[in-house]
Amino acid sequence: MSISCEIIKDLLPLYHDGVCSNESKRLVEEHLTHCEGCKAELQAMDEFLPINNAEQNLKEANAIKNLSKKWKKGMFKSLLKGALFTLLSVIILLFVLYLFMDIRIN
Numbered sequence: 001m002s003i004s005c006e007i008i009k010d011l012l013p014l015y016h017d018g019v020c021s022n023e024s025k026r027l028v029e030e031h032l033t034h035c036e037g038c039k040a041e042l043q044a045m046d047e048f049l050p051i052n053n054a055e056q057n058l059k060e061a062n063a064i065k066n067l068s069k070k071w072k073k074g075m076f077k078s079l080l081k082g083a084l085f086t087l088l089s090v091i092i093l094l095f096v097l098y099l100f101m102d103i104r105i106n
Contacts, residue, residue: 003031008038016045 008031014020015028032039 003027005031005035005038008032008035009041012038012042012045016042 008028011020011024011028015025020028032042
């Protein structure tokens with residue numbers, strides 16, 4: 001049974017990690033006996049891991065941390081603005097009631 005290289009390339013990461021089914025493993029091994037391109041791709045998986053540079057990861061983590069700080073600061077400012085607006089609204093309402101409704105606080 002001839003399996004295309006595209007299918008085998010989809011299975012190679014699973015085969016490499018040892019998590020594919022026995023049938024898939026057998027198909028991949030059979031294909032690798034006669035396909036040098038797929039064999040080379042499997043060997044490349046041993047040599048190169050597609051993990052980003054640690055320095056880049058730290059930069060991204062710091063950027064996210066700074067963004068989180070700004071977001072939290074913005075949320076706190078919004079909370080304070082909302083509380084102040086509510087307090088002023090209540091004071092104005094009480095003042096209007098005091099002036100026009102002749103409600104006196106004893």
